[in-house]
Amino acid sequence: MILSGRRRARRLVAPAARTLVLGAGAVVVLTPFVWMLMTSLKPPQEIFIADFRLLPANPTLQNYASVWHGAPIPRYLLNSFVVAFLILVSQLATITPAAYAFAKLKFAGRDVCFYLVLGMMMIPAHITMIPNFVTVHRLGWLDTYWGLAAPFLTSGFGVFLLRQFFLTIPDSLIDAARIDGAGSWRVMWQIMVPLAWPALLAFAIFSFATHWNDYFWPLLVVRTKTMQTIPLALASFQNQEAGTLWGELMAAAVIGVVPLLAFFLVVQRRFVEGITFTGLKG
Amino acid sequence: MVFVYIPVFYSLYLSLLRWNLMSPRSTFVGTANYERLMAAPEFWNAFANSVLYLLGTVPTSMVLGLALALLVHRTGVLQGFWRSVYFLPAASTFIAMAIVWQWIYHPSIGLFNQGLAALRLSPIPWLDDPRYSLWSLIIIGNWQAVGYNMVLFLAGLGNIPSEMHDAAAVDGADAFQRLRHVTIPVLSPTTLFVLIISSIRSFQMFDLAKVLTEGGPVRSTEVLVYVIWQQAFQFFDIGFASALACVVFVMLLAFTVLQMRLFASRVHYQ
Numbered sequence: 001m002i003l004s005g006r007r008r009a010r011r012l013v014a015p016a017a018r019t020l021v022l023g024a025g026a027v028v029v030l031t032p033f034v035w036m037l038m039t040s041l042k043p044p045q046e047i048f049i050a051d052f053r054l055l056p057a058n059p060t061l062q063n064y065a066s067v068w069h070g071a072p073i074p075r076y077l078l079n080s081f082v083v084a085f086l087i088l089v090s091q092l093a094t095i096t097p098a099a100y101a102f103a104k105l106k107f108a109g110r111d112v113c114f115y116l117v118l119g120m121m122m123i124p125a126h127i128t129m130i131p132n133f134v135t136v137h138r139l140g141w142l143d144t145y146w147g148l149a150a151p152f153l154t155s156g157f158g159v160f161l162l163r164q165f166f167l168t169i170p171d172s173l174i175d176a177a178r179i180d181g182a183g184s185w186r187v188m189w190q191i192m193v194p195l196a197w198p199a200l201l202a203f204a205i206f207s208f209a210t211h212w213n214d215y216f217w218p219l220l221v222v223r224t225k226t227m228q229t230i231p232l233a234l235a236s237f238q239n240q241e242a243g244t245l246w247g248e249l250m251a252a253a254v255i256g257v258v259p260l261l262a263f264f265l266v267v268q269r270r271f272v273e274g275i276t277f278t279g280l281k282g
Numbered sequence: 283m284v285f286v287y288i289p290v291f292y293s294l295y296l297s298l299l300r301w302n303l304m305s306p307r308s309t310f311v312g313t314a315n316y317e318r319l320m321a322a323p324e325f326w327n328a329f330a331n332s333v334l335y336l337l338g339t340v341p342t343s344m345v346l347g348l349a350l351a352l353l354v355h356r357t358g359v360l361q362g363f364w365r366s367v368y369f370l371p372a373a374s375t376f377i378a379m380a381i382v383w384q385w386i387y388h389p390s391i392g393l394f395n396q397g398l399a400a401l402r403l404s405p406i407p408w409l410d411d412p413r414y415s416l417w418s419l420i421i422i423g424n425w426q427a428v429g430y431n432m433v434l435f436l437a438g439l440g441n442i443p444s445e446m447h448d449a450a451a452v453d454g455a456d457a458f459q460r461l462r463h464v465t466i467p468v469l470s471p472t473t474l475f476v477l478i479i480s481s482i483r484s485f486q487m488f489d490l491a492k493v494l495t496e497g498g499p500v501r502s503t504e505v506l507v508y509v510i511w512q513q514a515f516q517f518f519d520i521g522f523a524s525a526l527a528c529v530v531f532v533m534l535l536a537f538t539v540l541q542m543r544l545f546a547s548r549v550h551y552q
């Protein structure tokens with residue numbers, strides 16, 4: 001009896017303790033976001049005071065207005081979007097047939113080719129960047145959308161992810177379609193793709209976010225201000241303003257964070273699934 | 283494929299040249315770049331910094347990520363909420379958040395030093411002192427990686443059938459024993475995977491060193507990838523940079539294979 005009483009107490013205490021710990025952790029994790037937002041709403045004279053105040057006394061959108069008028073923000077957003085979108089379309093168009101071939105067709109050298117694709121996932125971007133830069137430079141693609149997208153037109157990870165998904169689709173479905181006279185191409189687009197859309201969507205979200213966020217490759221390829229993507233624009237703004245206009249810098253950071261964050265919150269579950277796919281099967 | 287495999291061999295070839303990227307002429311110098319590399323203090327300094335960054339981020343972000351996953355996993359309907367909260371750092375534009383951290387680390391009016399002042403403690407020159415700079419970046423690295431690792435662990439936890447826990451509970455195992463003898467062994471494939479990808483990501487850290495510290499002060503945050511970038515695109519020493527890229531690649535490969543070998547025998551696949 002005593003034991004069951006104790007157990008009941010633990011059943012009440014454990015969730016409370018758990019919430020407490022998670023809540024404390026959340027405060028730590030969210031602090032930079034809150035601090036960013038609060039600073040972005042403060043006028044300069046409130047930022048440069050020594051004593052700590054979280055909330056702005058006179059909240060203002062002045063910082064946002066200066067950032068918006070001081071730089072072609074819509075252009076940066078457009079650049080980021082175009083590059084991420086070009087990459088995504090090209091990746092989807094290439095990984096789908098490749099994954100289908102690796103999963104459901106039999107041809108000489110299939111396994112060797114598949115291992116080569118797997119190997120692609122293991123090679124870090126930093127080893128390929130110098131040669132890729134030389135190539136893009138020779139092609140005259142520096143400072144163009146093509147140059148920004150070129151190294152990422154297909155994805156070994158995407159092929160792998162989609163192949164694993166295609167493998168789970170029973171052959172009998174394909175055989176049935178073939179008896180009805182469908183060729184490989186139709187089988188792929190009309191049977192495989194509709195069934196695989198959760199995997200495709202998860203990959204799409206993952207890819208889009210990755211390239212929206214990329215800083216390294218655009219840093220090499222972009223030469224003029226008008227071709228800057230969001231991360232590059234933020235970094236160069238920080239370079240000019242560091243130490244002075246913290247309110248404006250934080251407003252710029254908010255503008256940089258919001259699109260991806262909003263996108264993430266909308267597709268949250270799929271995004272996590274996408275990460276999970278990469279996590280457990282990559 | 284064209285942009286991955288050909289560059290690997292091309293990199294190898296470039297690493298045997300002396301070339302400044304601009305001139306049409308390049309000279310074949312054999313392994314001279316590798317010899318220079320081994321003798322260069324910059325290389326060993328960057329190597330040490332990269333290893334320290336790896337050791338400072340991977341174990342802590344994995345342990346915290348696992349702990350959070352275990353807590354969040356049992357929150358029922360609120361699981362989605364907690365997952366989103368902790369995943370936010372990984373889902374936001376990283377450069378933007380790096381700039382926010384720079385503001386938090388501001389020597390006089392940053393959040394951290396204001397907090398220290400409120401506690402009547404002396405301020406810490408987070409990014410401006412070579413003794414602290416790399417550790418300051420390590421804090422950011424952890425902040426970003428914990429939620430990501432948590433999501434991976436959560437996915438692994440979701441695959442553990444609850445019957446296993448029930449069976450252990452019936453046999454009289456308490457919560458800690460169940461964690462030690464059921465959860466952790468069954469989770470081991472996930473753990474190995476998280477270890478490998480976190481290590482690869484950590485070892486290739488670049489953005490923070492570039493945007494926040496430019497490798498400084500006094501080279502204290504120069505990591506390997508930063509040096510590759512600097513040699514190739516600041517000093518235009520393509521041969522040296524390519525040699526370094528090849529060395530980093532071999533290190534990563536060896537490290538990954540080593541981790542798989544070491545832990546393969548301890549990983550239990552269902």
